[in-house]
Every structure is written in structure tokens, then in C-alpha cells.
Amino acid sequence: MRDVTIAKSEFIADEKAITKIQDFQEDAELFRYCTLPQILKYVECFTGPNIMAVHTMLINKPPDPGKMSSRHPMHQDLHYFPFRPADLIVAAWTAMERVDRSNGCLVVLPGTHKGSLKQHDYPEWEGGVNKMYHGVRDYDANQPRVHLEMEKGDTVFFHPLLIHGSGANQTQGFRKAISCHFASADCHYIDVKGTSQENIEREVLEIARKKYGVTVPITLKDTWMIRGRLVKGERINL
Ligand SMILES: CCCCCCCC(=O)SCCNC(=O)CCNC(=O)[C@H](O)C(C)(C)COP(=O)(O)OP(=O)(O)OC[C@H]1O[C@@H](n2cnc3c(N)ncnc32)[C@H](O)[C@@H]1OP(=O)(O)O
Numbered sequence: 001m002r003d004v005t006i007a008k009s010e011f012i013a014d015e016k017a018i019t020k021i022q023d024f025q026e027d028a029e030l031f032r033y034c035t036l037p038q039i040l041k042y043v044e045c046f047t048g049p050n051i052m053a054v055h056t057m058l059i060n061k062p063p064d065p066g067k068m069s070s071r072h073p074m075h076q077d078l079h080y081f082p083f084r085p086a087d088l089i090v091a092a093w094t095a096m097e098r099v100d101r102s103n104g105c106l107v108v109l110p111g112t113h114k115g116s117l118k119q120h121d122y123p124e125w126e127g128g129v130n131k132m133y134h135g136v137r138d139y140d141a142n143q144p145r146v147h148l149e150m151e152k153g154d155t156v157f158f159h160p161l162l163i164h165g166s167g168a169n170q171t172q173g174f175r176k177a178i179s180c181h182f183a184s185a186d187c188h189y190i191d192v193k194g195t196s197q198e199n200i201e202r203e204v205l206e207i208a209r210k211k212y213g214v215t216v217p218i219t220l221k222d223t224w225m226i227r228g229r230l231v232k233g234e235r236i237n238l
């Protein structure tokens with residue numbers, strides 16, 4: 001994907017235009033990350049033995065174009081997931097170079113993983129917000145936050161209810177990280193109709209129609225079923 005500030009410009013397509021590779025499950029080399037024993041050893045503590053890699057990203061946070069659009073609003077990843085229980089889902093996020101406050105490290109609100117899923121919407125940012133970058137509508141901005149400064153290769157594992165985001169990249173370099181969300185294959189899908197997740201389902205299905213030409217009726221669940229890949233054990237529900 002491209003940053004919202006260049007989404008509608010004649011920017012020349014090259015690696016510097018790409019701010020994120022979403023869904024790399026078909027790329028054997030990148031997907032190797034999701035199968036590394038060093039990662040799965042910790043993932044298994046959360047998911048148990050039947051492990052699905054449900055969502056993959058290589059994030060290439062660009063130098064901020066001056067609009068603060070390189071920030072990632074504070075959010076809970078569970079907002080995007082139509083499956084439960086939350087305690088059987090975990091994110092692994094690995095720094096591909098040193099990340100600190102200057103290039104937009106992760107920021108977390110400790111303890112929020114013990115709360116519930118909150119309403120998410122687009123934040124009202126003057127400089128624009130990237131497509132589908134929803135943020136928690138109400139959270140206590142005075143709550144203590146922790147900036148995760150990490151060295152190349154450091155990995156953090158976090159719960160899908162943890163409120164987190166990342167700051168602007170104030171350097172001239174691209175801040176790279178690779179991440180994968182894992183879930184137990186024992187998780188079950190839920191229907192998000194009538195819940196706070198209806199707004200993200202609507203957007204995802206609109207992209208499926210407009211960008212991928214999907215004409216048959218589908219749900220959020222279908223978009224996740226085609227992404228998931230078994231990495232250990234047995235594929236059960238997901
Ligand atoms: C879905 C899984 C989420 C898992 C949760 C983990 C937590 C998170 O990561 S939260 C963030 C989730 N973010 C995303 O999922 C990013 C989604 N974005 C995308 O997939 C792509 O950027 C997408 C589909 C919107 C556009 O893809 P792209 O190949 O650039 O499409 P393109 O055909 O050039 O543009 C399509 C339209 O989108 C607009 N657009 C492109 N990029 C952006 C952007 N960054 N912001 C706003 N609009 C954009 C274009 O201007 C164009 O608009 P229009 O139809 O009016 O002309």
C-alpha cells in the first residue's frame with residue numbers, strides 16, 4: 001500500500017512508494033518468518049499446538065511527508081478479526097532495524113489487553129489517515145504509555161486487545177518491521193453483524209468488490225478463511 005498523502009498522486013511506482021506489503025502468505029521467503037521455530041516456540045504458549053498464521057505484513061514505514069500520516073492510530077487488532085477467543089490469538093512483530101521514537105516505534109498502553117474490544121473509527125487527523133487505519137474512539141490519553149525501543153531482530157509478542165499504535169517516522173529512512181498474527185486453529189468464526197466490527201467488515205467487502213471484482217456475496221469471515229495458513233499441528237475451525 002501507499003501512504004495516504006501520495007495515494008492519489010502520480011508518484012513513480014518503486015520500492016520507496018510501498019509502505020506496506022500486506023498478506024505475503026504466498027511468498028515462500030517472507031512466509032518463512034511465520035514458520036521459524038524461534039517464533040513458534042513463543043506463539044505456542046498462547047495458541048496451543050494447532051497454529052494458523054492468519055495475517056502477515058511487512059511494514060515499510062516511510063519518512064513522514066510532513067502531515068503526520070505515517071503515524072498508526074492507537075487500536076486493538078481484534079477489531080479486524082472475526083474469530084475468537086481473543087486469548088488464543090497473538091501477534092509477533094520483529095524489528096528489521098533499530099526502532100526508537102525517532103523512526104516511529106510501537107507505543108502500547110500496558111494492561112489494556114485485560115479490557116474489552118472498543119469502538120474504532122477514523123481519527124480526525126488534519127493530514128489524513130490511511131485507509132482502514134481505524135483508531136480506538138475513546139481511550140484515556142493520559143494513561144501511561146510505553147515506547148518499545150527495539151534492536152534489529154528483537155521481537156515482541158502481544159495480545160489482540162492490547163491498545164497500541166506507532167509514532168511518526170521523523171527520519172529520512174524507511175522503518176522496516178515484519179509481523180504475523182497467529183491464532184489457534186481451535187478458534188471459531190463469529191458473525192460481526194450488529195457489533196462494533198460492522199464498520200471494518202463494510203470497508204473490507206467494498207475493497208473486495210471494487211479492487212478484486214468480487215461479485216458474489218461474501219462476509220468478513222471469507223476474507224480471513226482464504227488468508228489463513230496452517231504452520232503447526234492440525235487445521236480445525238479457521
Ligand atoms: C485487513 C487486515 C488487518 C489486520 C489488522 C492488523 C492491524 C493493522 O494493520 S490496521 C491497518 C489495516 N490496514 C490495511 O489493511 C491497509 C489496507 N490498505 C490496502 O489494502 C490498500 O492500500 C488499498 C486496498 C486501500 C488500496 O490499494 P492500492 O493497490 O493502493 O489501490 P489503488 O487501486 O491504487 O487505489 C484504490 C483507491 O484507494 C485509495 N487509496 C490507496 N491507498 C490509500 C491510502 N493509504 N489511504 C487512503 N486511500 C488510499 C486510492 O486513492 C484509490 O481511491 P479511488 O478509488 O477514490 O480512486
Ligand SMILES: O=C(O)CCC(=O)C(=O)O
Nearest residue numbers: 059072077164165166177
Ligand atoms: O508497525 C507499525 O507501525 C504498527 C503496526 C501495528 O500496530 C499493527 O499492524 O497492528
